[in-house]
Amino acid sequence: MEKYSVIVIGAGASGLMAAGRAAEKGAKVLLLEKMKRPGRKLMITGKGRCNITNDLPVDEFITKVFPNGRFLRNVFSQYYNEQFLALMNKLGVKTVLERGGRYFPESQLANDVVEALQNWVRKLGVEIRNDYNVDSLWIEEGKLKGVQIQQKKIKAKYVIVATGGLSYPVTGSTGDGYKLAESVGHTIVSTRPALVPLETDSLLPSKLAKLALKNVNAIVWQNGKKLAEEFGEMGFAPSALTGPIIITLSRIVVDAINEGKEIEITIDLKPALDDKKLDNRFLRDLEANPKKKFKSIFSTWLPSQMVPVLLDYLGLDGDKECNQITAKERKEIRKAFKSLPFKITGYQSWDKAVITAGGVKTSEINPKTLESKKMPGLYFAGEVIDVDAVTGGFNLQIAWSTGWVAGNAVEVNKE
Ligand SMILES: Cc1cc2nc3c(=O)[nH]c(=O)nc-3n(C[C@H](O)[C@H](O)[C@H](O)COP(=O)(O)OP(=O)(O)OC[C@H]3O[C@@H](n4cnc5c(N)ncnc54)[C@H](O)[C@@H]3O)c2cc1C
Incomplete structure (x- = not known):
């Protein structure tokens, strides 16, 4: 023996x-x-x-x-x-x-x-x-x-x-x-899986797959109540949000989902600018380029991969001139920049989880x-x-x- x-x-x-x-x-x-x-x-x-x-x-x-x-x-x-x-x-x-x-x-x-x-x-x-x-x-x-x-x-x-x-x-x-x-x-x-990408029914992640966003703020909401937020880097995968700040937030999101709670994550693409400052920036750029195509200015505000995707999301014609963008459209753009919403429908499985809770x-x-x-x-x-x-x-x-x-x-x- x-x-x-x-x-x-x-x-x-x-x-x-x-x-x-x-x-x-x-x-x-x-x-x-x-x-x-x-x-x-x-x-x-x-x-x-x-x-x-x-x-x-x-x-x-x-x-x-x-x-x-x-x-x-x-x-x-x-x-x-x-x-x-x-x-x-x-x-x-x-x-x-x-x-x-x-x-x-x-x-x-x-x-x-x-x-x-x-x-x-x-x-x-x-x-x-x-x-x-x-x-x-x-x-x-x-x-x-x-x-x-x-x-x-x-x-x-x-x-x-x-x-x-x-x-x-x-x-x-x-x-x-x-x-x-x-x-x-x-x-x-x-x-249960922890530090794991989060699934969403939004069509945006599939169109943005492999894009890495830096210096953004992700906020977790449950019935309009803020549960947590993280600032830093995130990414997209087909039908999922991923990257460091999402993975970190997943620790509480997984448990909330398992308890049957409805969870939404919003992304603030410009956390350094409040709504007013952001509008001032948009107005300044649009007014300085009245005859230019809107998409050429829009593309200076975002990573290039996001430009067609967000134009489509907002239902905006990128070929129209900057002077044709209305205050209502500017408001919708600001909303998308400050609070891009993703309904969270689940989380990925063990083969994608960094750790076990x-x-x-x-x-x-x-x-x-x-x-x-x-x-x-x-x-x-x-x-x-x-x-x-x-x-x-x-x-x-x-x-x-x-x-x-x-x-x-x-x-x-x-x-
Ligand atoms: C993709 C990924 C990246 C990560 N990156 C980091 C990082 O950079 N920094 C960090 O701090 N953490 C990281 N982690 C987490 C970290 O790897 C784990 O926390 C750590 O490895 C846990 O150590 P452990 O010894 O408990 O388990 P493990 O490292 O998983 O080791 C367990 C071992 O036990 C063996 N075993 C299981 N069952 C049996 C059995 N019945 N008989 C014999 N052997 C058995 C397994 O084969 C395995 O080799 C990462 C995890 C993943 C998945």
Whole structure:
């Protein structure tokens, strides 16, 4: 019978970190990964650049975490961004700080982070087995004995579940950890896609697909009440709104839709100008060019891809002269610029979601060690836990920190 002190299930961000830390403490560690290689999801993070962490202090960081960032306070007091950056430095991965406090590897290659972590755990003596899909925990007489893969049992004193969530299932995250947790009596807070493009019945996104809008303001409305807003960059995909600010807003929109609420998002294309200033600008341009075709002036106000689409939306003839644009038409144009409406009809599925909301209920996990309160010796790390954050390197920092704390909690000398 094979015997280890620690088995880590899942060689993603949190699993690599948990395995490395447990091995640093002297534990004999087996890291089991169901895919052909570790870190499949890590490879695609940050569009292949891997936004490894964020420089926000803990107090601000936890406000970016749902549903309860305070659960992570103790975890972060043990291992936070400076420790991870120091580890990267030690492993030879230089990092750079970019806009929004986001850290990336200087090489801009997620692969460098994956390689460095793999080499680190291997050097520490962690045995990695790929193509190993853990079916169940091995429990005997109510006690944790190890893990089971089909009929094969592997013994371990501690098991760390680092199986990720449900998003991007092609990377190996197919929700297995929830079943493992449920099998020992854990509650799973309902899982749903988060940080996901939002679907709309508007015809505009299909016509604007691939356009990226910068410095716009997106506002979420429910029955005329403003729920949230975000300023920054967004994009369009066929029948969907996407891009950073939409993805961020999706965290509350998905829940509102699931509660049956009617949601509209309006886009302010000119947030720096109020209605009056915008009208002054329009009037000035139109009056300075009375005989020019309206579309030639309209195109100085917008990205070129939007010009025919918005002319069509407004029912305006772009060939008419600027001096023929009426005050009523100007008002309609301003309305479209300040408050372009999109009825939100749903959200895209797991294969487009950056993160999973929901997971193993935090009140059933010891916040100091991440040990299960239901099954001694069982630990959780990463996305499998019911915590998720906005974009900006926060989710990976959660994975690094929870992985380290779970790996650190094993008591090697008491084995
Ligand atoms: C497209 C995309 C881009 C992202 N970009 C960023 C970013 O730039 N910055 C950021 O902070 N976050 C980003 N994230 C989120 C981040 O990737 C996750 O938060 C993080 O990977 C979670 O780490 P984890 O260890 O919990 O899970 P994962 O990294 O998903 O690892 C889980 C591992 O467990 C394995 N596994 C699952 N079940 C089993 C089983 N039964 N047996 C054995 N192995 C199993 C899986 O194959 C997988 O390798 C991004 C996510 C996506 C989808």
